[in-house]
Amino acid sequence: MNFKRTYITFLLAFFCFLGNAQKYELGNVTIDELKETKHPIDSSAAAAVIFKTGKTDFFLTNDGEWKVTTEVNYKIKFYKKEGFDYATHSVPYYSGGARNEIVNFKNAYTYNLVDGKIEKTKLKSDGEFKEEINENVKVKKITMPQVREGSIIEFTYIFNSPNITTIDDWYFQGDIPMNHVEYRIFIPGYFQYRTVLTGYETVNSKNESVALGQFLKQKYTYTVDNVPPIKEESYINNIDNYTAILKHELASISYPNEPIRNLAITWDDVVKSIYDHEDFGNELENKSYFEDDLKIILEGLATDEEKIKAIFNFVKNRMTWNESNGVITDKGVRKAYKExxxxxxxxxxxxxxxLRYANIQANPVLLSTRRNGIALFPNRTAFNYVIAGVEVKNDVLLLDATNKNATVDLIPLRAVNWSGRIIRERGSSNEIDLLDVPISKDNVIILAEIKEDGKVEGQLRRVLTDYNSFMHRENYTNVNEDSYLEKLENRYKGISIEEYKVDNLKDLNKPVIEQYTFLHENDVELIGNKIYIKPLLFFALDENPFKLNQRKYPVDFPFPFKDTYNISIKIPEGFEVEYLPEGTSVALENNYATFKYLISVTNNNIQLVANLDVNTFYFPAENYEALKDFFRLIVEKQTDKIILRMKN
Known part of the structure; x- marks a missing residue:
């Protein structure tokens, strides 16, 4: 009897094991899955990945070359039509030489529930596409058929690559929920890889030695369940910096009876390999193509400061950036100069x-753009951008001539990303803090009065410095005045602008200054014998930019800033103040941000001074709740209305 009970228990356990083993295989779509109308954890989700599994393995070809094959399986559920974008899937691959990569899709089906039965539709050739990004990169893409609310799709893609130096990043997280993600990689004992797992999700991992084919391999398995979507919110430079991603880079190769080839690299190794590249270091030695022009530019200039500005402006004005990044030249400097x-x-x-030709101590500075992400560890693709650095005393002036609105030591925001490395001719390199930038100011002065009909009439003067002026020029230098004023009137609903004037729009070394008169009709409410006014008028912050109850990743501000508002509002004849909001002064920990709000009445004028200072690029996730409360207070203060009442 005990034997039977044990045997039955064994069978049940065995079949449960089989059920679990098959759970994350394609082809097992059920009616219950198709009937599901919302995600069990995230009811707002328009779609969800039921599972994503992957396997990467290494093989030797008949020619003795290594090949890496990755097979990825997807099963995706659609709840709302807003999720239909996930019925299209794209895989980029290299196709620019002898070592081409290959991508193939298979097992691609859409499942629907029709009259209580499962209907299965196969992807046909007209749903598969190939796109060319450039001469070296192509994209294989599929769009699944018959997708509607309730559908489930499944597909596999196989990615073959001869490149063992880096393995494609594996994403455990996306912008829809993922119920189960599993990744296995089998690495031959000859290879050692450096791995980094980014993000804030807990990914389980284990490894074991396995004998597969003719090699002993190390098998690494990574799994995670119920991964929430990574949600874009205000103030994020690059969401991939905070997404759960597994990265690999080859560190060493150790073949039998051969010395170990150590490929593990330091930052000095990275910069040396770049500097030694013929399309980098050699280009710095090439001078003959510009000598005649530069002699004219430098004529009569005595100081280094004058020479730096003249050369910088000459290159900015002559050259047009083709919007392509890279630390290696594309055309070469001679051809680029000519064209x-x-x-x-x-x-x-x-x-x-x-700059070197003019005896200025200038060197290249390597960096990673915001879109490229943070350079977490030394690797061959850490840097994708190069600027010039001029060493003066104990400082380095940064110059980027790709942008017409950049100035000396104010580079485009795309390049302001944590740190870079300056490379000197002697081969040394040092880290450069790219976040050491001035506080950008936005100073607004308003003189206004409330008219009898409840409209507010006034004059405004606004001064923008540093990155505020840079961004204004980026957005509006090439926009005609009528179009700009239309945008301004759309931003501040209910405003009419007259007598507009802007100074220094093209003088990059001075702040942008705007002045205009305005009439605004949305700032005041007339109710009975009372008038209700928003103290900051149309500059009031009406809602908190931070809405998530919890945020696992930090807050990235584009740049540190100081917003100052000095507003004077004349009280209309026959009215007096019934209610005036209280002033306040608050500061966050470490003085990351401060807010001061002072309001008073003097000689029948309401005087308001409001200052918002954000003194850092970066707020850690643990400070999110405090930051959210800080902005909640700002919204409350800026929307707390002054009340005027008619005198008896």
Whole structure:
């Protein structure tokens, strides 16, 4: 009897094991899954990944070359039509030489519930596409058929690559929920990889030695369940910095009876390999193409400051950036100079060479753009951008001639990303803090009065400095005045602007100054014998930009700033103040941000001074709740209305 009970228990356990083993295999779509109308954890989700599984393995070809094959399986459920974008899937691959990569899709089906039965539709050839990004990169894409609310799709893609140096990043997280994600990688004992797992999700991992085929391999398994979507919110530079992603880079190779090839690299190794590249270091030595022009530019200039500005402006005005990044030149500096266009390296290595020609101590500075992400560890793709650095005393002035509105030591925001590395001719390199930037000011002065009909009439003067002026020029230098005023009137609903004037729009070394008169009709409410006014008028912050109850990743502000408002509002004849909001002064921990709000009445005028200072680029996640409360207080103060009542 005990034997039977044990045997039955064994069978049940065995079948449960089989059920679990098959759970994350394609083809097991059930009626219950198709009937599901909302995600069990995230009811707002428009779609969800039921599972995503992957396996990466290494093989030797008949020619003795290594090949890496990754097979990825997806099963995705659609709840709302807003999620239909996930019925299209794209995989980029390299296709620019002898070592081409190959991508193939298979097992692609859409499942629907029709009259209580499962209907299965296969992807046909007209749903598969190939796109060319450039001469080296293509994209294989599929769009699944018959997708509607309630559908489930499944597909597999196989990615073959001869590149073992880096393995494609594996994403455990996306912008829809993922119920189960599993990744297995089998690495031959000859190879050691450096791995980094980013993000804030807990991913389980284990490893074991396995004998597969002719090699002993190390098997690494990574799993995670119920992964929430990574949600874009205000103030994020690059969401991938905070997404759960597994990254690999080859560190060493150890073949039998051969010495170990150590590929593990330091930052010095990275910068040396870049500097030694013929399309980098050699380009800095090439001077003959610009000498005649530069002699004219430098004529009569005595100081280094004058020479730096003259050379910088010359390159900015002559060259046009083709919007391509890279630390290696595309055309080469000589050809780029002749054609007056080039990539980042073409333009800024040219700039560096010219500065050196003028006996300025200039060197290239390597960095990673915000879109490229933070350079977490030394690797060959950590940097994707290069600018010029001029060393003066104990400081380094940063110059980027790809942007017409950049100035000396004020580079475009795309390049302001944590830290870079300056490379000197002698081969040394040092880290450069890219976040050491001035506080950008936005200073607004308003003189206003409330008219009998409840409208507010006034004059405004606004002064923008540093990155505030840079962004204004980026957005509006090439916009005609009528179009700009239309945008301004759309932003501040209910405003009419007259007598507009702007100073220093093209004088990059001075702040942008705007002045205009306005009539605004949405700031005042007339109720009975009382008038209700928003103290900051149309500049009031009406809602908190931070809405998540919890945020696992930090808050990234574009740049530190100081917003100052000095507003004077004349009280209309026959009215007096019944209620005036209280002033306040608050500061966050470490003085990350401060808010001061002072309001008073003097000589029948309401005087308001409001200052918001954000003194850092970066707020850690543990400070999110305090930051959210800080902005909640700002909203409350700026929307707390002054009340005027008619005198008896």
């Amino acid at each position: 007056k266009t080039g990539n980042v390296a073409d333009i800024n290595l040219m700039l560096t060479a010219m």
